[in-house]
Amino acid sequence: MQVTIFGAGYVGLVTGVVLAELGHRVTVIEVVAEKVQSIRQGTSPIYEHGLDAMLTRVLASGNFQVTDTSEGVVESADVIFIAVGTPPLASGEADLRYVRQAALAIGHGLGSRKRQVVVNKATVPIGSANQVEVWIEDGFDGKPAEDVYTVASNPEFLREGTAIYDTLYPDRIVLGADRSWALEQLKALYRPILDQTFSPPPEVMRPRGLSAVALVETDRISAEMIKYAANAFLATKISFANEIANICERVGADVIEVSRGIGLDRRIGDRFLNAGAGWGGSCFGKDLSALIYTAEEYGYHPQLLQSTVSVNRDQRHRIVSRLQNALKTIKGRRVAIWGLAFKPGTDDLRDAPSLTVIAELSRLGARIHVYDPVAMPTLKRDYPELEVVYANGAIEALAGAEALIVLTEWPAFSQIGLDQIAQALSRPILIDGRNLWTPGAARAAGLDYHGVGRS
Ligand SMILES: NC(=O)c1ccc[n+]([C@@H]2O[C@H](COP(=O)([O-])OP(=O)(O)OC[C@H]3O[C@@H](n4cnc5c(N)ncnc54)[C@H](O)[C@@H]3O)[C@@H](O)[C@H]2O)c1
Structure with a gap:
């Protein structure tokens, strides 16, 4: 099928490359010229396992192209995805300005012959399919004939770091449409994934x-x-x-044991039960704010959702309080941070707990040395106002530091010996924001160890 995608970010680029690998003919439109250039050369602007190799392959096959203009690429498409960003406004409401731009361009380029499905793949507030229709019609300058096009919803669930795997082998595909022909067209597009009939690419096995x-x-x-x-x-x-962890700390329970004990109950499940420095990333905070905003717009007070947000905010600050308890004065002290990315496997720093911790430590006068295996260039580029020293390696970051704070569970960190950490620090304080080590082993290595929810 002919597929056009607006936006070459995590969702648009990965979706485009995967659909091209499956044999569809894909054109991605991206407004940032440097991204277009880099993608054309086979280098993805984002870090995702296997993406560069697949991108190079689909470019060579002729199934995939990227452009900076929507001229001429909308009319021929069977399916048009909107995969642009939907960042939060200060009010918490989703900012739909990029969606609107894409929808206007789609309306402008819409054909008049065939059934085209416009798909909201970006995470957009409830009711956005109707809104996108209005914008498309503004761009079209009138109302297209019945069934020339329709807007469908196909939310994306990929996780950064495993984006290709999640796209090829998702837990489910959700298709929302009010025209049966649109559902049929989208099912045909996804058929190789739904039936798992494709040959798995060498980078990401089934x-x-x-x-x-x-x-x-x-x-x-x-x-x-x-x-x-x-x-x-x-x-x-x-x-x-995290709330259970905070109670565990007070009563002397170990949250790792508690999470294991409850996670074995199949009604609960063991995933997403890790206590630590809190959640982050481009989606959770933004989507919760948008849902809270929608609930309030419709006269409902979503107290559980609001608590989810406030527990998370406090959890980040608790990392700094722990350091303060251990170090007493923070001003002028050198502190090392391992891990900037909001989770391993990505260089994405949007709403990462590290940003809150760095800002808070800077405000308190700490000198901060950071190391992350992939996310340091992103911090340099996107947060130049944060004053930190970049280390070339994990151990280098510890030289002269009076404490180490771990904020991302990169597997390479837990492979570093606790003795080595204790020796490299000038004062052996370890704030383990991801519970990578056990308190007993850390203390045996001479570290003043502080995990989350265990003592
Ligand atoms: N990142 C994730 O893990 C993830 C997962 C599921 C859903 N989502 C949702 O998908 C959407 C996109 O997220 P993302 O992480 O890919 O965002 P992103 O910021 O990485 O990418 C969006 C891209 O769209 C481009 N763009 C903006 N306006 C455009 C226009 N008019 N025409 C063409 N390109 C345009 C931007 O330059 C950018 O490159 C968001 O709504 C997000 O909530 C993201």
Whole structure:
């Protein structure tokens, strides 16, 4: 099928490359010229396992192209994805200005011959399918004939760091549409994934036993709600684990044991129960704010969702309080931070706990030395106002530091010996914001160890 995608970010680029790998003919439109240039040369502007190799392959196959203009690429498309950013406004409401720009361009380029499906793949507030229709018609300058096009909702659930894997082998595909032909067209597009009939690319093998992917066919409003409800639940699960961790600390329980003990209950499940420095990333905070905003707009007070957010905010500050308790005065002290990315496997820093911790430590006068295996260039580029020293390696960051704070569970960190950490620090304080080590082992190595929810 002919596919056009607006936006070459995590969602648009990965979706485009995967659909091209499956044999569709894909054109991605991106407004940032440097991104277009880099993608054309086979280098993805974002870090995702296997993406560069697949990108090089689909560019060579002729199935994939990227452009900076929507001229001439809308009319021929069977499916047009909107995968642009939807960042939060100060009010918490989602900023739909990029969605609007894309929708106007789609209206402008719409053909008049065939059934074109415009798909909201970006996370957009409930009711946005209707709104996008209005913008498309503004761009078209009138009302297209019946069934020339329709807007469908196909929310994205990929996780940064495993984006290609999640796109090829998702837990489910959600399609919301109010035209049956649109559902049929989208099912045809995703058929190789739904039936798992494609040959897995060498970079991302198929999980054993996966022979079909669940499909949720529903109306547009429910599809939009599914995305928000999923993210709100996952964030709530982590905030729940953090609240339990804070009680564990007070009563002398170990949250790792508690999470294991409850996670074995299949009604609860063991995923997203890790206590630590809190959740972050481009989606949870933004999507929760948008859902809270929507609830209030419709006269409902979402107290559980608001608590999920406030528990998370406090959890980040608690990392700094722990350091303050251990160090007493922070002013003028050198502090090392391992891990900037909001989770391992990505260089994305949007709403990362590290940003809050760095800002708070700077305000308190600490001299901060940081190390992250992939996210340091992003911090340099996007947050030049944060005053930090970049180390070339994890151990280098510790030289002369009076404490180490760990904020991302990169596997390489837990492979570093606790003795080595204790020796490299000038004062052996370890604030383990991801519970990478056990308190006993850390103390045996001579570290003044502070985990989350265990003592
Ligand atoms: N990142 C994730 O893990 C993830 C997962 C699921 C859903 N989502 C949702 O998907 C959407 C996109 O997220 P993302 O992380 O890919 O964002 P992103 O910021 O990485 O990418 C968006 C891209 O769209 C481009 N763009 C903006 N306006 C454009 C226009 N008019 N025409 C063409 N390109 C335009 C931007 O330059 C940018 O490169 C958001 O709504 C997000 O909530 C993201």
